[in-house]
Amino acid sequence: MDEPQTPAIIDEFAGSSKRRFLVFISISILIAFVLVLISMYMYNSSGAAQLDLSRPGYVGVRSQAISDDGDFKNYSSTGSIDQSSITEFKTLYSTQAQKTKSVDAFGGDPLSPTALGLITN
Amino acid sequence: MFDLLDSALDNRKVMKMSKKILAVCLMLTVILSGVTIIRVAAETTPMTAGQIDQIRNNCVSAKNTLSQLHASDALLRVNRGQIFESMSTKLMDRFNSRVANNGYNNTGLISVSRSYGAMLDTFRLDYKTYEEHLSTAINVDCWNQPAAFYDAVATARTLRNVVHADVVKLNQYIDQYKSAIDQFEQDYQTVVNGIKQ
Numbered sequence: 001m002d003e004p005q006t007p008a009i010i011d012e013f014a015g016s017s018k019r020r021f022l023v024f025i026s027i028s029i030l031i032a033f034v035l036v037l038i039s040m041y042m043y044n045s046s047g048a049a050q051l052d053l054s055r056p057g058y059v060g061v062r063s064q065a066i067s068d069d070g071d072f073k074n075y076s077s078t079g080s081i082d083q084s085s086i087t088e089f090k091t092l093y094s095t096q097a098q099k100t101k102s103v104d105a106f107g108g109d110p111l112s113p114t115a116l117g118l119i120t121n
Numbered sequence: 122m123f124d125l126l127d128s129a130l131d132n133r134k135v136m137k138m139s140k141k142i143l144a145v146c147l148m149l150t151v152i153l154s155g156v157t158i159i160r161v162a163a164e165t166t167p168m169t170a171g172q173i174d175q176i177r178n179n180c181v182s183a184k185n186t187l188s189q190l191h192a193s194d195a196l197l198r199v200n201r202g203q204i205f206e207s208m209s210t211k212l213m214d215r216f217n218s219r220v221a222n223n224g225y226n227n228t229g230l231i232s233v234s235r236s237y238g239a240m241l242d243t244f245r246l247d248y249k250t251y252e253e254h255l256s257t258a259i260n261v262d263c264w265n266q267p268a269a270f271y272d273a274v275a276t277a278r279t280l281r282n283v284v285h286a287d288v289v290k291l292n293q294y295i296d297q298y299k300s301a302i303d304q305f306e307q308d309y310q311t312v313v314n315g316i317k318q
Binding site for chain 2: 047049050051053057058060061064065066069072073074075076077078079080081083085086089090092093094096097099100101103104105106107109110111112113115116117118119120
């Protein structure tokens with residue numbers, strides 16, 4: 001009596017497995033999609049995107065990025081404080097301060113409508 | 122038999138849930154696309170036909186200039202940001218620690234370095250906002266939406282000036298820290314001379 005039912009059970013089981021597999025794949029894709037969205041949000045909101053010169057459009061300037069600031073010496077945070085250590089720090093600080101201030105970063109007005117040719121004088 | 126019935130019912134429920142998830146995903150996609158389209162389509166500045174023609178005529182060159190500026194500013198942000206960061210982490214913080222470890226009063230130095238750190242955070246945030254708006258300006262279709270393009274460039278211009286103001290303030294804090302070091306040196310010499318006498 002039970003024998004004719006066996007193929008039906010197997011078919012039902014196979015169908016159920018297929019559906020479960022499809023659901024599993026769908027959920028996996030959905031989870032991956034959500035994780036990608038979260039990581040992209042973090043990438044953009046943290047400001048990492050602005051520092052990422054590997055993005056398209058930055059090929060020309062990528063090589064000019066300073067990868068080694070070896071000339072920027074670390075001042076030791078340990079040791080005694082005396083006149084020579086203060087003088088040493090002042091010399092180091094003045095040198096780096098001068099370098100830092102030497103460039104007028106983001107100065108000028110390259111986005112003015114006149115500079116871009118959007119308005120004629 | 123009951124097991125089969127249960128499994129069939131479960132499958133139907135799961136299929137229904139999958140359909141619901143799919144529907145939610147589709148709705149989200151439509152909403153996000155709609156928001157993007159509305160943002161891009163916003164045109165505010167009234168312009169004359171001559172101005173519109175002027176923008177359209179210089180559309181390609183303006184976009185090229187913006188793209189070049191986008192890249193050069195990114196490089197500037199990376200290199201300058203690194204130097205500004207090093208001023209804080211490699212010099213200011215370390216000197217403050219050394220002074221504190223030796224039991225001297227470093228209140229003036231810490232006050233300036235904290236202000237510098239806060240300004241550095243502001244600089245990072247302002248640059249991020251500027252870069253986002255410049256990217257938006259680059260992506261606006263200046264042929265079909267000249268007014269929107271003009272507005273986007275004007276906003277980016279204002280934000281770039283804000284970033285420049287941040288850099289100027291950072292440089293001022295660097296000078297202030299130098300004055301604080303001089304003050305500390307004077308105080309130190311007063312203490313040392315007092316002990317000697």
